[in-house]
Amino acid sequence: MxxxxxxxxxLISPPADVDFGLQSGSGNKYKTVQKQVSGNGDLLFVLSVKIKNDKDGNIDFAGPFVQGSKGERFIYIDIGTYAGNPESEWGRRLKIPLRDIPVSVIEKLQPDNKLILETRVPGMGKDGGPNCATVKPFEGWHAVPV
Incomplete structure (x- = not known):
């Protein structure tokens, strides 16, 4: 594959007036794309990753948005200063895990069936600021209509 x-x-109901964006790349050479400033509603990010099989036949993910080591891949949402706003009071990242996506769900997502893999994650943390670190609890990914 x-x-x-x-x-x-x-990203459900993040705190208002904070910059958010998808991280493309890693280390000092990353860039933030799809930058958005939160308001009163949800934020939406759409992206593609490569699916590949490792040497043992297990599914793995690759591409500029994919972070982490094999078996623990994730997507970063950059927040505040990480999203390119040096004046923000926030400097955080939110990890969206890619683990535990069943092969059966991926196989449903053929281009002709008009489905996309979606996750909904809380945008506000327990401290009232932007949610950060690894999403908990994480409800996972679900195939939904485009």
């Missing part, structure tokens, strides 16, 4: 997997991340 070596295909593209289309993903949609919905």
């Amino acid at each position: 070596n295909d593209d997997l289309h993903l949609r991340i919905i």
Whole structure:
């Protein structure tokens, strides 16, 4: 298997007036794309990752948005200063895990069936600021209509 997997991340009710964006790349050479400033509603991010099989036949993910080591891949949402706003009071990242996506769900996502893999994650943390670190609890990814 070596295909593209289309993903949609919905960040539910993040605190207002904070910059958010998808991280492309890693280390000092990353860039933030799809930058958005939160308001009163949800934020939406759409992206694609590569699906590949490792040497043991297990599914793995690759591409500019994919972070982490094999078996623990994730997507970063950059927040505040990490999203390119040096004046923000926030400097955080939110990890959206890619683990535990069943092969049966990925196989449903053929281009002709108009489905996308979606996750909904809380945008506000327990401290009232932007949610950060690894999403907990994480409800996972679900195939939904485009």
